[in-house]
Amino acid sequence: MMRKLLVFLIPIFLVMCTQERHAYGADPWQCGTPLLIRDVNTGINRLGQKDIKTGGALLVDEHAPAAPVQLGQIDRFFIHIPEMEVKATCVAISEHLYVYIENSVQHLLTDAEAASIAREFDARIYPQVRKWIGSEFRPGLDRDNRITLLMHDVGMNASGRDYGGYFAPADQLPTEHNSNRREMLFMDIYQFRERTRHTFYSSLAHEFAHLVNWFQNGGTTDQRWLEEGIACFAEWAVYGNVHTIYVDGYLAAPEVSLTYANTHNVYYGGAFLLLLYLYEQYGGAPLIRRIVEEDTLGQQAIENALATMQSIAARGTAPRLTVTTPQFANVFLNWGFANWLNNTTRAKHLGYQNLRNRKSTATVQRVRTYPNSADTLPVEMWGAHYILFQNLPPTLEIALSGNEVGNLYAATLYLPLQTVPTGIEFDAQNNGKTRLEGLQRNGQIILLVTADAPQMLQYVAVGEPSAPELPSIGEPRQPPQSRGEPQTVAFSLGNRTQPSAKKSNVSYILEPMTQLHLASNYHDVALHLTETGEPYLCAASDWGMEMFALTDAGKPARVGEIATPGKAQAVAVDADTAYVADGEGGVHLIAINSPTAPKIVKTLGGFTNAHKVHIADGKVYVLGFEHDGEGGLLVFNQPDTQNVPIPRARRFFKTAGIPLHISTADDAIYLSDNRQGLRILKPSPLGNFVTEGIVPLLAHDFVVTATDTAFVAGGNFRVVDIQIQDENPPGPAAREPVPRVLQPEVVASLDTPGLATGIQLHNDTVYLTDRQAGLHLVDVRNPQQPQWISSQPTFGNANDVALWNNFAYIADGKGGIQTVDVSTPHAPKWTHRYAADGTTYGLDVVSERAVYIANGTGGLKTIELTTPHDGTVTQTLPLPASATTIRIARLQSAPTGELGHGFVATETGMSIVDLASNTLVTHIPTANPVMDITLHEGYAYLCADSVIVVELDR
Numbered sequence: 001m002m003r004k005l006l007v008f009l010i011p012i013f014l015v016m017c018t019q020e021r022h023a024y025g026a027d028p029w030q031c032g033t034p035l036l037i038r039d040v041n042t043g044i045n046r047l048g049q050k051d052i053k054t055g056g057a058l059l060v061d062e063h064a065p066a067a068p069v070q071l072g073q074i075d076r077f078f079i080h081i082p083e084m085e086v087k088a089t090c091v092a093i094s095e096h097l098y099v100y101i102e103n104s105v106q107h108l109l110t111d112a113e114a115a116s117i118a119r120e121f122d123a124r125i126y127p128q129v130r131k132w133i134g135s136e137f138r139p140g141l142d143r144d145n146r147i148t149l150l151m152h153d154v155g156m157n158a159s160g161r162d163y164g165g166y167f168a169p170a171d172q173l174p175t176e177h178n179s180n181r182r183e184m185l186f187m188d189i190y191q192f193r194e195r196t197r198h199t200f201y202s203s204l205a206h207e208f209a210h211l212v213n214w215f216q217n218g219g220t221t222d223q224r225w226l227e228e229g230i231a232c233f234a235e236w237a238v239y240g241n242v243h244t245i246y247v248d249g250y251l252a253a254p255e256v257s258l259t260y261a262n263t264h265n266v267y268y269g270g271a272f273l274l275l276l277y278l279y280e281q282y283g284g285a286p287l288i289r290r291i292v293e294e295d296t297l298g299q300q301a302i303e304n305a306l307a308t309m310q311s312i313a314a315r316g317t318a319p320r321l322t323v324t325t326p327q328f329a330n331v332f333l334n335w336g337f338a339n340w341l342n343n344t345t346r347a348k349h350l351g352y353q354n355l356r357n358r359k360s361t362a363t364v365q366r367v368r369t370y371p372n373s374a375d376t377l378p379v380e381m382w383g384a385h386y387i388l389f390q391n392l393p394p395t396l397e398i399a400l401s402g403n404e405v406g407n408l409y410a411a412t413l414y415l416p417l418q419t420v421p422t423g424i425e426f427d428a429q430n431n432g433k434t435r436l437e438g439l440q441r442n443g444q445i446i447l448l449v450t451a452d453a454p455q456m457l458q459y460v461a462v463g464e465p466s467a468p469e470l471p472s473i474g475e476p477r478q479p480p481q482s483r484g485e486p487q488t489v490a491f492s493l494g495n496r497t498q499p500s501a502k503k504s505n506v507s508y509i510l511e512p513m514t515q516l517h518l519a520s521n522y523h524d525v526a527l528h529l530t531e532t533g534e535p536y537l538c539a540a541s542d543w544g545m546e547m548f549a550l551t552d553a554g555k556p557a558r559v560g561e562i563a564t565p566g567k568a569q570a571v572a573v574d575a576d577t578a579y580v581a582d583g584e585g586g587v588h589l590i591a592i593n594s595p596t597a598p599k600i601v602k603t604l605g606g607f608t609n610a611h612k613v614h615i616a617d618g619k620v621y622v623l624g625f626e627h628d629g630e631g632g633l634l635v636f637n638q639p640d641t642q643n644v645p646i647p648r649a650r651r652f653f654k655t656a657g658i659p660l661h662i663s664t665a666d667d668a669i670y671l672s673d674n675r676q677g678l679r680i681l682k683p684s685p686l687g688n689f690v691t692e693g694i695v696p697l698l699a700h701d702f703v704v705t706a707t708d709t710a711f712v713a714g715g716n717f718r719v720v721d722i723q724i725q726d727e728n729p730p731g732p733a734a735r736e737p738v739p740r741v742l743q744p745e746v747v748a749s750l751d752t753p754g755l756a757t758g759i760q761l762h763n764d765t766v767y768l769t770d771r772q773a774g775l776h777l778v779d780v781r782n783p784q785q786p787q788w789i790s791s792q793p794t795f796g797n798a799n800d801v802a803l804w805n806n807f808a809y810i811a812d813g814k815g816g817i818q819t820v821d822v823s824t825p826h827a828p829k830w831t832h833r834y835a836a837d838g839t840t841y842g843l844d845v846v847s848e849r850a851v852y853i854a855n856g857t858g859g860l861k862t863i864e865l866t867t868p869h870d871g872t873v874t875q876t877l878p879l880p881a882s883a884t885t886i887r888i889a890r891l892q893s894a895p896t897g898e899l900g901h902g903f904v905a906t907e908t909g910m911s912i913v914d915l916a917s918n919t920l921v922t923h924i925p926t927a928n929p930v931m932d933i934t935l936h937e938g939y940a941y942l943c944a945d946s947v948i949v950v951e952l953d954r
Contacts, residue, residue: 069098069146077102078178079186080168081154088150094118096126096145102152105189109151113192117149117204120197125205128238129212132285133230133292136208137215141172142182147208151189160191164203167210169219183211202241209234216292220797223298223753223772225259229271230292236276242355243268251339251360254384258332259299260788261380262716262751273355277335278302280353281318283309297772298753299382300793303328318349321411321423329409329450330423336384336448337413337421347419364388370396370463379408379455381788389445393463395437398447399473402430405790405826406453407477412436413446421448430455431473454788486795486818487829488555491876492520492836492858495561515563516863516871517543518855520836522811524570525802528578528592535804536595538578539811540568541836545580547595548817553807554831556817560596564588569611574638577601579620581610587622589641604641606634606649616664622649623659623671631658633671653681653689665704668692672699678712680722680744695720695744700757701800703766709783710744711766713756717776719748719783748784752776758800758811765789765825767808769798775810775818777825792828794818796837807831814857842885842905852902852915854883860904860913875918881906888915889935889952903940905930910942910950924950 092099092114165187250269294301342359520541547560566585607624625631657675754772796815806823838858862875885905928945
């Protein structure tokens with residue numbers, strides 16, 4: 001299984017090295033992924049999802065394959081740190097690698113050294129990384145199985161002290177202006193000169209692991225902690241390399257959140273340790289590979305991988321602590337005790353076989369007198385909090401309690417006698433209690449506490465004899481239900497053919513007549529209220545705009561659609577008009593007074609690629625950029641857009657980078673781009689703009705309040721205080737008015753596991769979309785101390801959110817439109833998913849009236865035709881895996897007159913479908929994806945690496 005491919009941010013994965021290291025060297029090594037994933041160019045032209053594993057049609061460049069590279073060949077490449085174009089010479093070619101050296105530093109790499117890099121990559125890095133975590137995209141965007149490695153001066157600092165290398169997914173996106181259109185890695189030539197070869201090669205393995213993981217995740221990064229953990233695990237698996245400085249850093253402060261802290265100690269220390277423990281205790285290499293392959297991300301990927309591989313995980317040595325503890329929490333507690341002791345001679349699950357002499361050095365609370373006064377301890381989400389009880393009485397009771405939001409998990413280990421931790425049961429009110437008997441005074445008890453949401457833990461311990469009785473707790477709480485699936489799923493049916501927006505082929509005089517969309521990639525949503533108060537949702541979905549009725553607010557129903565000639569990326573609504581930023585198609589004004597039949601009435605030009613639109617105070621603000629990457633802001637008078645045949649922009653502002661978002665408040669314009677950050681502008685009487693302040697902060701989306709506070713989604717969540725100096729400061733002497741000076745300042749932040757890119761504010765609650773983790777709710781009643789409330793994962797990549805009544809509607813990329821009930825903020829409920837994923841890979845026609853389409857992750861779809869070029873999607877059948885090809889035939893054993901059967905090629909085998917009943921009859925598994933099927937005289941011939949023959953009539 002592969003995650004859906006959706007690209008909104010173009011992250012760059014880097015290795016940062018500052019001094020020498022060996023296999024277990026204590027160097028301050030850093031990968032720049034967590035930083036630069038927020039700072040680089042945004043992928044405005046987003047591609048499809050997930051289906052790249054089974055054919056890659058969405059990613060393959062439409063141009064012919066490049067000619068084979070020759071030694072000495074000079075080519076032009078984009079580098080990304082810094083962003084510029086360079087010339088480089090090919091100096092080595094091997095079975096799996098091209099080695100290029102940038103021409104200005106060509107003297108720093110000999111031909112023999114280049115050849116040794118290629119040999120090491122072929123002999124060790126390439127096969128071992130693929131063995132441990134999977135394959136890269138083959139045959140690749142350029143239809144060449146070789147990886148391109150470009151050696152250059154990363155950072156242009158003439159040293160290896162900073163970034164040692166990187167992987168830029170932009171190179172795999174052919175529509176990006178700075179794409180090299182190939183699978184490519186970049187390494188620093190100065191690091192190669194100044195470090196050991198072991199340092200260089202392990203860093204190269206790290207970056208190759210990022211490339212593979214990007215593809216295995218379907219073209220999206222994992223949550224940041226797990227993304228870096230997997231790359232570091234690959235370094236260990238290939239070269240035995242451990243970044244001990246970060247391992248030790250994490251073990252010194254394990255109370256930080258594993259999933260939210262976003263620190264180097266977590267990325268390269270804690271996350272690596274967890275994966276190593278999972279490898280040793282819960283399933284070995286197959287489990288690691290399954291985690292990488294999982295559709296879900298982060299913690300949920302580990303949960304799902306463990307559930308999928310129960311037969312393997314059951315052979316692990318780590319015990320199950322309580323029946324009500326979820327598997328991830330159970331793993332976390334066992335892992336926490338292993339970090340505390342790291343002593344496999346006591347018990348295998350209490351340490352690491354492959355990492356000796358590393359254990360927790362954390363400063364912990366100690367209790368030596370009983371009863372102790374009730375103590376309070378903040379517990380971070382998936383942080384490891386230890387409490388040590390010494391000078392023990394014969395019997396000890398410990399009571400714990402937490403907040404109403406979230407769940408505490410805890411266990412004890414009595415030393416030196418106990419080898420299996422004792423789990424503590426909690427009731428529905430988050431109260432837990434345990435009783436330990438037969439204790440020795442010189443023994444000690446380790447209490448380990450964690451939580452799935454931030455908690456304020458209170459605990460008390462009493463000893464016997466003469467111990468006061470602790471309050472009893474209620475019935476054990478039920479295991480929390482999985483939040484990985486919505487309550488109901490609606491499939492996209494009723495889509496109708498529309499006049500094609502594609503241009504005719506002049507060379508052959510072939511003109512597309514109609515088109516029928518079978519999948520949507522949702523980027524943006526906006527609420528529309530009719531004059532009678534009926535609510536509708538407008539969604540920009542790549543191929544066009546869709547309308548959803550919110551008559552039943554918990555189950556949006558698609559009622560209308562309109563195709564656009566470009567790629568619909570954003571939508572804003574004013575009265576009965578929707579303004580859609582349509583990429584190269586411009587900005588369309590679409591009449592939506594009839595939601596079931598939206599109609600384009602006018603198009604605004606100005607940018608080669610329009611990707612954001614905002615309406616306020618009688619103005620239409622359009623963000624866009626040109627093919628060369630230059631972009632900015634165009635401002636139209638809104639009445640002109642309605643009344644003038646060819647409206648022209650009244651103002652223009654050029655941004656330093658690609659513009660990301662725009663908002664307005666009072667007379668100020670807030671504009672962000674990917675280079676300078678958030679800029680505050682004020683229109684001048686001369687027709688241009690005056691910059692009043694800049695916040696060097698990446699801002700993909702933001703909301704500005706009436707109290708001059710900006711809530712920013714920019715990778716993480718940030719709160720900006722926009723401080724204004726009065727135009728006439730008070731004083732004894734009158735002075736001439738001076739322009740106001742803005743001094744914006746980041747006053748608070750809240751890290752997120754993935755990339756926060758969308759934001760809404762309602763009733764002091766921020767609704768934050770996170771592309772890798774779904775929807776976060778944040779309490780901002782005190783803006784300087786935002787508090788996480790809850791999270792709800794989604795199926796795809798959450799891009800944007802709109803609110804109506806007690807529901808949040810999420811534009812979830814290829815995951816569809818997700819509906820979340822947020823009436824109880826601390827316990828959101830995923831109530832509905834409108835599924836519209838998949839990519840058309842193959843089709844077969846049964847008659848003049850029916851077409852069956854292998855729709856990738858969308859399964860098998862049926863189109864009923866009224867004319868040869870008009871029809872409607874009438875049925876969808878989900879399949880066990882992504883569908884790539886369909887062939888239709890009637891089996892000899894089938895009753896006469898039946899439609900026959902569909903034989904569908906999928907990434908896991910061949911599915912046989914009864915077309916009459918639209919049901920799955922059986923699935924024949926294969927070891928490799930089935931790329932094509934041929935039927936002949938009762939046999940199916942499957943192209944699945946080798947040819948597999950299946951007898952059909954048996």
